[in-house]
Amino acid sequence: MNEINTIEGNLKLLEPLALDLNKYFNKGRTLTLFKRLPLCDETANTTQRLLDGSYLLSPCGIELDNNECNSLALELIDILKLHLIDRTDEIAAINNLLINEQIISHDIVLKALKNEGNEIRKQISHANISEDLFTFYLVYLTRPFREQAANFLTEKIDKLNWQYGYCPVCGHWPALGHINSEGGERTLWCLCCDTKWKFKRTQCAFCLNENHEFLEIINPVNEESFRIQVCKKCKRYLKEVRSNVEVKNFPFDKMYLGTIPLDMIAEKEGYIQESILTVRYDNPDGNELLMYRQKATKEKIIFN
Ligand SMILES: [Zn+2]
Ligand SMILES: [Zn+2]
Structure with a gap:
C-alpha cells in the first residue's frame, strides 16, 4: 500500500463524515450562538489592525448561549459515534462526562475561545480521556462559534489585507x-x-x-x-x-x-x-x- 491509495482511500471513507460535519456546520449557522458577541472595532481600525498583523478575535466579554452550545455538543458526539467506530468507548466516555456535568460544554468552548490550551489539557488528563480525540472534538465544537465571530468581525471588510501565516481572525496556524x-x-x-x-x-x-x-x-x-x-x-x-x-x-x-x-x-x-x-x-x-x-x-x- 502506498500513500496515494491511503489518501484517496481516506477521502472516500471520509465522505459520510464530511457530509455530517457539513450539516452540523450548517445548523450552527442558523443559530444565535452568542448572547454577547466579541468586540468589533470600526472598519478603519479593523483594517489598520490587519495591516499591523493583529488578528481580530478577542474573547474579552463574550457570552455564549449555553443551551445552543449544549445541543451542538451532543449533536457532535452523535456524529463521532456514527463515524469513528474504532473509538466508540472513548466517545462514550466523553459523552458520560458531558451528561454527568464533569465537563460543561459552554465552559470548555469558552476555554477554547480563550486559547487556554494548558487548562484544557489539565482537564483532559484529569478526566483520563485521550488528548487527540478530545482536541478534535473541542476544535469542531468551537468552530461554529469561531465561524460566527469571524463573520461578524469581517462583515464590513471588503478584502482581507493580511500578510501573515496565522489566521487573521482567530490567530491559529493554518491547517x-x-x-x-x-x-x-x-x-x-x-x-x-x-x-x-x-x-x-x-x-x-x-x-x-x-x-x-x-x-x-x-x-x-x-x-x-x-x-x-x-x-x-x-x-x-x-x-x-x-x-x-x-x-x-x-x-x-x-x-x-x-x-x-x-x-x-x-x-x-x-x-x-x-x-x-x-x-x-x-x-x-x-x-x-x-x-x-x-x-x-x-x-x-x-x-x-
Ligand atoms: Zn519556517
Ligand atoms: Zn481562524
Whole structure:
C-alpha cells in the first residue's frame, strides 16, 4: 500500500463524515450562538489592525448561549459515534462526562475561545480521556462559534489585507493550503474558524522564511496533488492540496482529515505539527511582541 491509495482511500471513507460535519456546520449557522458577541472595532481600525498583523478575535466579554452550545455538543458526539467506530468507548466516555456535568460544554468552548490550551489539557488528563480525540472534538465544537465571530468581525471588510501565516481572525496556524492548479496562487485555511486568506506560495507560514534553499516540497510517491511544504529553518510544515476546484467550493475539512498520511510523512522526516488548541500569540494587539516571538521560536528550534 502506498500513500496515494491511503489518501484517496481516506477521502472516500471520509465522505459520510464530511457530509455530517457539513450539516452540523450548517445548523450552527442558523443559530444565535452568542448572547454577547466579541468586540468589533470600526472598519478603519479593523483594517489598520490587519495591516499591523493583529488578528481580530478577542474573547474579552463574550457570552455564549449555553443551551445552543449544549445541543451542538451532543449533536457532535452523535456524529463521532456514527463515524469513528474504532473509538466508540472513548466517545462514550466523553459523552458520560458531558451528561454527568464533569465537563460543561459552554465552559470548555469558552476555554477554547480563550486559547487556554494548558487548562484544557489539565482537564483532559484529569478526566483520563485521550488528548487527540478530545482536541478534535473541542476544535469542531468551537468552530461554529469561531465561524460566527469571524463573520461578524469581517462583515464590513471588503478584502482581507493580511500578510501573515496565522489566521487573521482567530490567530491559529493554518491547517491546510490550497494551491490553485491553474493560477498557482496559494490560499491558507484555518480549521478553527474556517477563514481563508491568500499567502505567498514561496514563504514559510510559520517563520516567514523566504529562502528557497530552506523550503522544500515533499510529494508522496507519484502524486502531484497532495504535498507538504516543509521549512528547514523552523522545522514546521504545511499540508497543501493542488486543485482546480475554487477555494469557495473546496472541501477543506475533508481534505484536512483525508491527508493525515501527509502528517505521518512529515513527522517521520522530523517536522513539527503545531497544536490546534492554542495560538502562539495570546495577545492580538501585541504586534511587536508577536513578531519577536515569531523570530524567537525560529531560533529556539534551530539551536536546540
Ligand atoms: Zn481562524
Ligand atoms: Zn519556517
